[in-house]
Amino acid sequence: MSLKQRMISGGMQVGLSQLISMGLSFGRNIVIGRILSIEDMGIASTIALALQVIESASDINVNQLMIQSKDGDDPQLQANAHTYTLLRGVITAAVLLLLGGPLARLFGVPDAAWAFQLMALAPLIRGVWHQDLWRYHRAMRFGPLVRVEILSQVLALLASWPLAIWLNNYSVMLWVILIQASVVAILSHIA
Known part of the structure; x- marks a missing residue:
């Protein structure tokens, strides 16, 4: 297979997996939204949004560096990427832990402060994700990331209904x- 064919095939594979992943995430939200009250769904969405905003503020796309850098296969760069990802997770978790109470009050749900604070576990878990899932892209190996992403979303969707009930x-x-996040963390070390 030529480089052009591999690029097209890989792009289609990643694009399709992103569509599937977003569809599964959307399905998860529909399941949860159909079971929870409007108020609870609003609080759940606010918590997820707060997590996303705080994580986005510290995202410098280390995974893209692993793919695009000429030194992407260098063990020292990989170690630095893992260290940065872990530190980012720890710092983001600390910020969420500290801001959990004030965020809950800001959004008018002071009783949900514990949930805003417990959400600090998500970036901490993401901090131990293995970067090889993205480094494999250097060799046009998209399968491991695709499998991990889709499987983690399928398991989250399957867990949503019984947990919501x-x-x-x-x-x-x-x-x-x-x-x-935990499924990705575990599978990223296995893939």
């Missing part, structure tokens, strides 16, 4: 996000 409050979103 059992918990029946906004905390279901917290647990589903933590399950998805």
